[in-house]
Amino acid sequence: MRNIFFGVLALALTGAMHAQLLSSPGQIHGNVGIDAQYYTNDSLIGAPEVPEKFRMNAFLNLVYTNNNFRAGARYEAYLPGPLLGFDPRFEGQGIPFRYAGYTLGDLDVTAGHFYEQFGNGLILRAYEERALGFDNPLDGFRAKYTLFGGIRLTALVGRQRYFFEMSDGVIKGFDAEASLNQLFPNQDFGKFRLLLGGSFVSRYQGAQEIPNPDDPNKILDIPLNVGSYAGRVNLGYGKFQMNGEFAWKINDPNFTNQFIYRPGNATYLSASYATKGLGITLQGKRVENFDFRSDRNESGNALLLNFIPMLNKQHTYTLPGTIYPYAVQANGELGWQADVNFTTPKWFRGKYSTLINLNFSMVNGLDTTRTGDRQGYTSALFNPGRLYYLDGNLEINQKISKKLKLNLMYMYLWVDRNQTQGLGTSPREIASHIAVADLTWKIAKRHTLRMEVQTLQTAQELDQIGDRVNGSWLMGMIEYSLSPNFFVSVMDQWAYENPVADFQIHYITTTVGYNSGATRIALSYGRQREGIVCIGGVCRQVPASNGLTLSLMSSF
Amino acid sequence: MIRSLLLLFSVCLFLCVPSCDYIEDPDGNNQPPPVPCSDTPNFTPRIDPIRKVLLEDYTGHRCGNCPNAGTILKDLISANPDQIVGLAIHAQNAGYFTAPKNDGDKFRHDFRNEVSNTLDAEFQIAATGLPKGMVNRKAFNGTKALPPSTWNQAVNTELALEVLADIQLAAEWNETDRSLCVFAFVESRTALPANLKLAVYLAEHKFVNWQADYSVPGEEIENYEHNHILRTAIGPIWGRQVLANNSTNGSNEIQVFSANLSGQSWDISNCSLVAVLYDDQNMEVIQAEEVQVIP
Numbered sequence: 124m125r126n127i128f129f130g131v132l133a134l135a136l137t138g139a140m141h142a143q144l145l146s147s148p149g150q151i152h153g154n155v156g157i158d159a160q161y162y163t164n165d166s167l168i169g170a171p172e173v174p175e176k177f178r179m180n181a182f183l184n185l186v187y188t189n190n191n192f193r194a195g196a197r198y199e200a201y202l203p204g205p206l207l208g209f210d211p212r213f214e215g216q217g218i219p220f221r222y223a224g225y226t227l228g229d230l231d232v233t234a235g236h237f238y239e240q241f242g243n244g245l246i247l248r249a250y251e252e253r254a255l256g257f258d259n260p261l262d263g264f265r266a267k268y269t270l271f272g273g274i275r276l277t278a279l280v281g282r283q284r285y286f287f288e289m290s291d292g293v294i295k296g297f298d299a300e301a302s303l304n305q306l307f308p309n310q311d312f313g314k315f316r317l318l319l320g321g322s323f324v325s326r327y328q329g330a331q332e333i334p335n336p337d338d339p340n341k342i343l344d345i346p347l348n349v350g351s352y353a354g355r356v357n358l359g360y361g362k363f364q365m366n367g368e369f370a371w372k373i374n375d376p377n378f379t380n381q382f383i384y385r386p387g388n389a390t391y392l393s394a395s396y397a398t399k400g401l402g403i404t405l406q407g408k409r410v411e412n413f414d415f416r417s418d419r420n421e422s423g424n425a426l427l428l429n430f431i432p433m434l435n436k437q438h439t440y441t442l443p444g445t446i447y448p449y450a451v452q453a454n455g456e457l458g459w460q461a462d463v464n465f466t467t468p469k470w471f472r473g474k475y476s477t478l479i480n481l482n483f484s485m486v487n488g489l490d491t492t493r494t495g496d497r498q499g500y501t502s503a504l505f506n507p508g509r510l511y512y513l514d515g516n517l518e519i520n521q522k523i524s525k526k527l528k529l530n531l532m533y534m535y536l537w538v539d540r541n542q543t544q545g546l547g548t549s550p551r552e553i554a555s556h557i558a559v560a561d562l563t564w565k566i567a568k569r570h571t572l573r574m575e576v577q578t579l580q581t582a583q584e585l586d587q588i589g590d591r592v593n594g595s596w597l598m599g600m601i602e603y604s605l606s607p608n609f610f611v612s613v614m615d616q617w618a619y620e621n622p623v624a625d626f627q628i629h630y631i632t633t634t635v636g637y638n639s640g641a642t643r644i645a646l647s648y649g650r651q652r653e654g655i656v657c658i659g660g661v662c663r664q665v666p667a668s669n670g671l672t673l674s675l676m677s678s679f
Numbered sequence: 680m681i682r683s684l685l686l687l688f689s690v691c692l693f694l695c696v697p698s699c700d701y702i703e704d705p706d707g708n709n710q711p712p713p714v715p716c717s718d719t720p721n722f723t724p725r726i727d728p729i730r731k732v733l734l735e736d737y738t739g740h741r742c743g744n745c746p747n748a749g750t751i752l753k754d755l756i757s758a759n760p761d762q763i764v765g766l767a768i769h770a771q772n773a774g775y776f777t778a779p780k781n782d783g784d785k786f787r788h789d790f791r792n793e794v795s796n797t798l799d800a801e802f803q804i805a806a807t808g809l810p811k812g813m814v815n816r817k818a819f820n821g822t823k824a825l826p827p828s829t830w831n832q833a834v835n836t837e838l839a840l841e842v843l844a845d846i847q848l849a850a851e852w853n854e855t856d857r858s859l860c861v862f863a864f865v866e867s868r869t870a871l872p873a874n875l876k877l878a879v880y881l882a883e884h885k886f887v888n889w890q891a892d893y894s895v896p897g898e899e900i901e902n903y904e905h906n907h908i909l910r911t912a913i914g915p916i917w918g919r920q921v922l923a924n925n926s927t928n929g930s931n932e933i934q935v936f937s938a939n940l941s942g943q944s945w946d947i948s949n950c951s952l953v954a955v956l957y958d959d960q961n962m963e964v965i966q967a968e969e970v971q972v973i974p
Contacts, residue, residue, distance in 0.1 A: 211775060295698060325698030334793045335705070337915040346700035373699050378771070381800045384705045422772060497705040541822075545806050551821060586820030 149189030154678035165669035196221035209256040241322035244430035245370035273306030292328040292417035316359035383499030387412035433660030451660030458486035530561040555581035594620035642677035716860035728845035739776030743893035748810035770799030846968035866931035878918025
């Protein structure tokens with residue numbers, strides 16, 4: 124397969140050169156990334172045994188561009204298997220991403236793999252998130268065409284990447300987006316901006332015999348073509364901006380919705396106002412039976428075709444970010460978020476302004492009633508169901524002097540851990556208070572010291588005594604950097620209030636790193652706590668591990 | 680301009696219009712013919728029924744710690760004769776643990792099935808890691824997903840409760856066309872909630888196949904005896920409503936379930952029927968029963 128690809132690429136390049144499309148030698152760019160770990164046994168922290176001791180995730184991206192022509196490929200290797208916490212189906216190596224394309228005037232064509240997003244991604248978002256082990260590009264053909272300077276059309280057909288193979292399902296998609304201001308550039312609309320869009324995505328997957336869960340002696344009549352539609356509007360007036368999208372999916376019985384035939388829908392609304400020193404955002408969403416994949420039998424993060432935006436703050440500090448983060452529930456949730464950014468005005472502050480961020484978000488399930496048939500359930504439009512997640516937080520960034528900068532954060536977090544982390548349906552409610560202090564001290568030119576102290580305070584779950592995340596936590600980190608090349612840090616996370624004394628563990632990690640130009644290399648040694656990594660509401664479980672980790676990233 | 684709009688319209692039409700299959704009748708027409716059952720047998724209410732507890736063992740043939748859980752289930756059955764009804768559930772959501780291998784000679788049998796997947800999708804047990812179990816589908820200490828070390832305590836708690844209902848089963852197996860009729864007699868022993876459902880499952884025992892087992896050298900057993908394997912539901916996975924109109928003490932009802940198993944290779948002489956009576960509101964089991972298909 125790979126040989127065929129490179130053969131075709133060589134032929135294409137040769138042909139293109141003959142046709143004098145490529146007037147110069149062109150340019151090659153790329154980047155390489157290696158994450159490797161030597162694992163040591165550590166049963167105390169619950170680290171799974173790794174018989175091969177060593178694992179590595181690595182990739183090399185190559186991109187060739189020449190005028191309007193482009194081609195690229197990515198080689199990936201997960202040897203002898205992917206790092207712990209990444210899907211074991213990645214095991215192996217190959218070229219799962221390769222493409223060629225060109226732009227000719229208003230037309231742009233890509234053959235091979237490509238990433239794409241329609242609108243907010245409610246019915247299509249093919250993207251890569253390396254930290255999650257998430258990569259779902261489409262492999263096929265895509266054409267983009269711009270009409271009258273303001274209407275952008277995208278049409279595509281392809282199969283989705285499935286580790287080193289392709290999905291069973293074939294995806295067709297079409298998107299049209301029109302910008303009023305670009306369509307009529309000579310017209311004076313004042314401060315008014317308008318963008319309208321509509322999209323359609325369909326999955327074809329062959330027939331299979333799936334027993335009716337209501338009566339396994341009967342075979343379900345499965346829809347082979349599942350279509351979804353979405354319409355969106357983006358309105359702006361001066362400092363106000365509003366973005367709304369509504370999406371609909373026809374009957375899509377699949378593994379994640381327990382093969383029910385109820386159509387799905389998703390609504391997303393966002394309004395914001397921004398002026399000097401003040402930014403306000405209000406967002407809301409309602410999602411019902413909207414897990415859309417290129418294979419009706421898949422679950423987890425595999426072959427996800429759409430993306431439901433997360434309406435919660437993406438916390439970057441360790442304890443708020445990785446102990447109880449929120450994973451989007453694509454088959455039913457009702458959520459909203461308010462976010463205010465504020466910079467203290469001159470008349471109020473001292474020498475340095477204060478940046479304040481106030482954020483509140485809340486997610487509930489839907490209020491549903493079972494119908495007892497294959498339609499699954501009925502739902503109330505706005506009535507919230509069981510509470511899944513609530514996060515209220517305040518963050519203050521203050522520069523104290525030329526050499527000192529302080530960030531403070533307080534957060535109240537309430538979470539139904541079972542529901543949000545896919546651990547079960549029975550409620551497991553955890554309320555916690557989290558506080559973070561982050562001080563940066565510029566000791567001298569090029570020498571910086573950064574210190575973090577974090578704590579998560581919550582009641583012990585005495586009925587979950589086997590859980591190493593149970594109870595309150597303390598975390599401390601100190602990092603010294605000699606810019607622009609060198610840094611070293613030591614971090615300790617301490618489960619000091621776990622109900623089991625043996626699990627009151629110090630997770631200590633030391634990291635040394637070196638930056639040179641576009642290359643960064645880091646070595647870490649120590650314990651990695653079990654947890655969950657979420658980016659944009661898509662999550663990956665990370666098991667505990669202990670050992671030496673090498674991370675290298677370089678681009679050229 | 681008109682030409683461009685026509686182009687846009689035709690691309691949209693070409694890609695979008697033929698791409699939706701609306702299903703009016705999800706059950707489909709591809710149904711096997713109904714199984715003819717003979718007349719309903721007579722059941723006599725038992726004078727002194729006993730409480731029986733359902734223990735669902737979420738397991739996997741490539742789960743090396745699962746045989747230990749199987750032994751705990753076996754010991755519980757020995758310690759409480761006729762009072763524990765076991766079901767071994769191999770759910771797809773357990774991922775690697777239950778997935779069959781596509782190459783080689785080992786672990787090729789696929790224990791997973793739609794019924795197991797559906798039960799797991801409701802209770803989300805496999806996602807908590809194997810082995811885990813549910814006792815009467817109730818939460819103990821805040822969770823339904825119980826590690827094997829806690830099964831004994833949960834079973835004893837449930838066995839100490841009073842008998843709320845009794846179930847009697849009778850089976851009619853036709854070897855020629857491999858059809859199965861199940862007659863279930865349900866009798867309440869007290870006033871019961873109105874949302875009761877009765878579901879009937881088929882479990883296979885003494886099925887010899889590969890099993891991972893971390894407690895043995897090589898960590899694999901070729902001739903492991905798998906028991907209580909949930910194979911299918913007889914009738915709807917979630918069963919049918921029973922005693923809907925009258926749930927006072929002594930009220931009873933007979934339900935008939937049937938299935939054609941001609942497409943399956945299970946050894947019926949090693950199969951049993953498991954009946955589960957549960958409250959549809961909270962899914963908790965109030966009584967269970969098990970009989971051999973061929974006594």
